[in-house]
Amino acid sequence: MNDNSLCTKTHEYLLELENGKYEVGITDYAIEQLGDIVFIELPEVGTEFVKNEVFATIESVKAASEIYMPISGKISEINEEVVNSPELLNDEAYENKWLIKMDSSADQIEFADLMDYSDYKEEIE
Amino acid sequence: MTKQTFLHDCHVKLGAKMVDFAGWHMPVQYTSIIEEHKTVRESIGLFDVSHMGEVIYKGKDAKAFLNKMVPQDIEKLTTGKAVYCQLPNKSGGLIDDLIVYCLEENKYLIVHNAARVDEDINWMSLNVGDMDVEIINESHNYSMIAVQGPKACDYMKSLGIEDLPKFFSIKEDKLFGINLWISRTGYTGEDGVELIMKNKYAVAIWENLLSHAGDFTVKPIGLGARDTLRLEACLPLYGNDLDENTTPIEAGLSWSIPKDKSVDYNGKSIIENQIKNGVPKKLIGLKMSDKNIARHGYDVFYNNEKIGVVTSGSVSPSRGDNIALAYIKNLDNLAVGSTIQISIRDKLHDAEIIKRPFVQKRNKN
Numbered sequence: 001m002n003d004n005s006l007c008t009k010t011h012e013y014l015l016e017l018e019n020g021k022y023e024v025g026i027t028d029y030a031i032e033q034l035g036d037i038v039f040i041e042l043p044e045v046g047t048e049f050v051k052n053e054v055f056a057t058i059e060s061v062k063a064a065s066e067i068y069m070p071i072s073g074k075i076s077e078i079n080e081e082v083v084n085s086p087e088l089l090n091d092e093a094y095e096n097k098w099l100i101k102m103d104s105s106a107d108q109i110e111f112a113d114l115m116d117y118s119d120y121k122e123e124i125e
Numbered sequence: 126m127t128k129q130t131f132l133h134d135c136h137v138k139l140g141a142k143m144v145d146f147a148g149w150h151m152p153v154q155y156t157s158i159i160e161e162h163k164t165v166r167e168s169i170g171l172f173d174v175s176h177m178g179e180v181i182y183k184g185k186d187a188k189a190f191l192n193k194m195v196p197q198d199i200e201k202l203t204t205g206k207a208v209y210c211q212l213p214n215k216s217g218g219l220i221d222d223l224i225v226y227c228l229e230e231n232k233y234l235i236v237h238n239a240a241r242v243d244e245d246i247n248w249m250s251l252n253v254g255d256m257d258v259e260i261i262n263e264s265h266n267y268s269m270i271a272v273q274g275p276k277a278c279d280y281m282k283s284l285g286i287e288d289l290p291k292f293f294s295i296k297e298d299k300l301f302g303i304n305l306w307i308s309r310t311g312y313t314g315e316d317g318v319e320l321i322m323k324n325k326y327a328v329a330i331w332e333n334l335l336s337h338a339g340d341f342t343v344k345p346i347g348l349g350a351r352d353t354l355r356l357e358a359c360l361p362l363y364g365n366d367l368d369e370n371t372t373p374i375e376a377g378l379s380w381s382i383p384k385d386k387s388v389d390y391n392g393k394s395i396i397e398n399q400i401k402n403g404v405p406k407k408l409i410g411l412k413m414s415d416k417n418i419a420r421h422g423y424d425v426f427y428n429n430e431k432i433g434v435v436t437s438g439s440v441s442p443s444r445g446d447n448i449a450l451a452y453i454k455n456l457d458n459l460a461v462g463s464t465i466q467i468s469i470r471d472k473l474h475d476a477e478i479i480k481r482p483f484v485q486k487r488n489k490n
Binding site (some may be wrong): 033035036038039041057059060061062063064090 | 153
């Protein structure tokens with residue numbers, strides 16, 4: 001995971017790619033907790049979500065987990081590769097573990113409860 | 126307080142992910158549920174099932190007593206034999222499902238589900254009346270290790286258990302010099318045994334089973350794979366597929382119930398009536414037509430009408446598709462091959478009713 005990622009208490013990460021463009025995924029810790037990932041459902045490009053809204057579902061063998069928007073935004077791209085091969089998320093050698101890319105002009109207040117990656121790592125220990 | 130089995134530290138040392146299950150701190154997986162599942166289907170898996178309840182029923186009325194508690198014929202259960210039973214309430218709903226072992230004349234061992242053992246003993250005690258039966262809960266004194274898989278019996282033989290008990294039989298034996306009960310039973314659909322030993326020997330048996338593998342592949346298996354294995358074999362899980370509002374006939378367990386049992390037992394008239402006249406709801410097996418997974422509690426639809434609910438569902442690591450068990454209204458036009466729908470996150474997804482079990486059981490012997 002990129003050290004510049006911001007993380008949620010519900011184990012999503014948010015990474016700014018360029019001004020107003022972000023990628024969102026789940027943290028390595030979340031992947032490890034889920035175990036074998038067998039199904040990923042992502043929204044359609046163009047869909048808009050508000051902060052904390054469910055935008056995706058990830059199913060492990062044991063259960064379905066809802067994935068929440070770290071900040072409000074509009075989906076600009078989805079990771080088709082992980083939709084087609086969900087087990088890639090469990091593959092340590094695989095690097096493109098993002099779920100969606102989005103455009104966002106979210107207000108600074110939406111970032112208030114996000115943690116720096118270093119703080120997140122402390123939190124999960 | 127969450128309880129720990131005597132093998133708890135072994136699991137932690139093996140790197141298991143531990144979860145709370147039925148009041149116990151248990152390993153859900155060691156490496157990967159899918160990998161562990163395949164190990165049991167291809168070679169040998171070890172399960173710590175010490176959370177299960179072991180209860181002894183003895184006394185000169187023990188046989189007659191158990192015979193009036195379960196639909197199965199305990200009269201016919203001879204020494205060394207085991208039988209899969211249900212424990213119905215007065216309405217035929219299930220308080221638990223059980224394995225009953227006849228250890229000797231009028232002495233039985235019953236293995237109860239971990240979460241139900243107190244409830245079961247309470248119900249049994251209420252029904253004893255003036256019969257001569259002693260109920261001794263030995264759960265806290267015994268540990269249980271299941272050894273399951275197509276090579277499990279060969280492995281046991283290689284360890285010196287020459288004369289393995291036949292399918293659904295139990296005997297006393299010695300393994301690594303330790304006295305234990307060895308039973309040809311399991312919860313995976315594979316051949317194999319379950320070993321019941323005093324707590325103080327559990328670690329020695331577990332560690333020896335892992336270290337004596339030689340050319341056999343023997344791996345520890347968590348509760349996650351135990352669930353996918355039992356689901357493929359359509360072995361019901363109490364609390365998911367069975368409860369106090371479901372009769373054994375509705376649960377598709379009529380194969381386990383003798384049609385000619387003369388002795389009265391709890392719920393008998395309702396159960397017999399359902400055998401004769403049919404059931405209002407029935408258990409079906411299904412496979413999803415797409416990649417979605419039907420989970421416990423999801424609604425089942427047919428022609429836009431809600432007709433039932435999913436009780437267990439998962440990916441099937443052996444088949445590569447997604448399978449589930451569900452209870453639906455007993456409609457005449459729905460049978461194997463019919464298409465129904467499962468409501469998943471507010472959308473209906475097609476599923477096909479298919480034959481149970483989902484994988485062929487290999488534990489007949």
